[in-house]
Amino acid sequence: MAKFQPTPGMRLQIGASIYEFVPHPLLPRDMGEVYVIEGGEAIIYQIYDRAVDEYIALKLMKFAYRGESIARATAQLQNYVQIPGLALCQRVCLTRASHPQVIALYPELEYAILMPWISGRSWAGFMQDRVASERYQPANAITLAMATAQVMWELEAHHVVHTDIAGSNIVFSPDYRRVELLDLENIFIPQLPARQRQSQGTPGYQHRHLPSEGQRHRAGDRFAGAILLAEMLAWADPAIRAQTSPDAESLFQPQELQDVNAPRFQAVRHAIWNICTSVLPLFDQAWTSKDLMSCPEMGTWALTLIEASVRR
Numbered sequence: 001m002a003k004f005q006p007t008p009g010m011r012l013q014i015g016a017s018i019y020e021f022v023p024h025p026l027l028p029r030d031m032g033e034v035y036v037i038e039g040g041e042a043i044i045y046q047i048y049d050r051a052v053d054e055y056i057a058l059k060l061m062k063f064a065y066r067g068e069s070i071a072r073a074t075a076q077l078q079n080y081v082q083i084p085g086l087a088l089c090q091r092v093c094l095t096r097a098s099h100p101q102v103i104a105l106y107p108e109l110e111y112a113i114l115m116p117w118i119s120g121r122s123w124a125g126f127m128q129d130r131v132a133s134e135r136y137q138p139a140n141a142i143t144l145a146m147a148t149a150q151v152m153w154e155l156e157a158h159h160v161v162h163t164d165i166a167g168s169n170i171v172f173s174p175d176y177r178r179v180e181l182l183d184l185e186n187i188f189i190p191q192l193p194a195r196q197r198q199s200q201g202t203p204g205y206q207h208r209h210l211p212s213e214g215q216r217h218r219a220g221d222r223f224a225g226a227i228l229l230a231e232m233l234a235w236a237d238p239a240i241r242a243q244t245s246p247d248a249e250s251l252f253q254p255q256e257l258q259d260v261n262a263p264r265f266q267a268v269r270h271a272i273w274n275i276c277t278s279v280l281p282l283f284d285q286a287w288t289s290k291d292l293m294s295c296p297e298m299g300t301w302a303l304t305l306i307e308a309s310v311r312r
């Protein structure tokens with residue numbers, strides 16, 4: 001049994017495939033660091049399958065988050081792979097039953113997930129890149145918000161709830177027209193047996209009055225979705241960017257959310273008014289809502305944004 005400490009070029013055989021760890025793209029090569037991203041619940045490695053020339057993501061769950069439910073969720077997710085925005089439903093979960101050899105070698109890989117590597121950047125990463133953000137125009141904002149709202153509308157139409165909509169859990173293409181959701185292990189599908197764990201979502205996106213099951217609720221994406229769409233629209237306003245701390249991963253601080261007197265709320269309203277007036281009532285409705293169900297449906301956001309983009 002070995003400790004799992006990958007180095008660039010290290011090979012890992014999983015089933016019939018051999019993957020290679022790749023050097024970190026931003027760090028000097030002589031540091032010997034592999035391409036890895038640390039999330040709240042997991043560590044994500046980029047690995048390379050030379051035989052088919054493909055990059056793959058290996059998501060290693062942190063110890064507290066490993067469990068049989070990951071394998072069960074993986075099996076369910078296969079049914080949703082065709083839904084736009086849910087390409088990462090195509091995945092494999094490593095278990096003792098399915099991949100005994102690699103887990104015998106590296107026990108930390110139990111319940112790790114293999115999935116396609118999505119190139120593109122996360123919304124949270126984009127907000128932190130002020131050079132790229134300077135080029136972000138109102139037309140880009142409407143295109144990205146529309147693509148995002150359409151994906152969330154699709155989820156809603158299929159009775160699928162992501163449960164952790166946040167800037168770090170969405171990536172988009174350079175032309176702002178395609179988005180993919182990440183972090184799908186906690187997806188909630190009402191007709192399937194519930195998992196024990198509730199989902200509180202990510203700070204900066206949480207409704208003040210979440211029910212006991214948190215965002216594992218049929219309207220669980222509505223508030224976080226409204227905040228994410230407001231971020232995408234308002235970010236095209238240079239004044240909003242100037243008022244945001246350079247390392248912020250979300251537009252709002254948790255304590256500002258739903259405070260109608262927060263100066264930030266007024267500033268974001270002003271930005272949205274200028275960029276896409278017709279969605280302002282939807283943002284206001286979510287902000288002043290008493291619970292998740294009173295937030296606008298994602299279909300309403302999508303239709304309003306589609307109309308706005310046609311009118312431009």
Ligand SMILES: Nc1ncnc2c1ncn2[C@@H]1O[C@H](COP(=O)(O)OP(=O)(O)O)[C@@H](O)[C@H]1O
Pocket residue numbers: 037038039040041042043044057059088115116117118119122168169182183184
């Ligand atoms: N399949 C993927 N392709 C590319 N990047 C990914 C992929 N999965 C995760 N990431 C990157 O890793 C980060 C954390 O992944 P995530 O699945 O959200 O982990 P956590 O459950 O810890 O939040 C994401 O914000 C993204 O930058």
Ligand SMILES: [Mg+2]
Pocket residue numbers: 039040168169182183
């Ligand atoms: Mg995440």
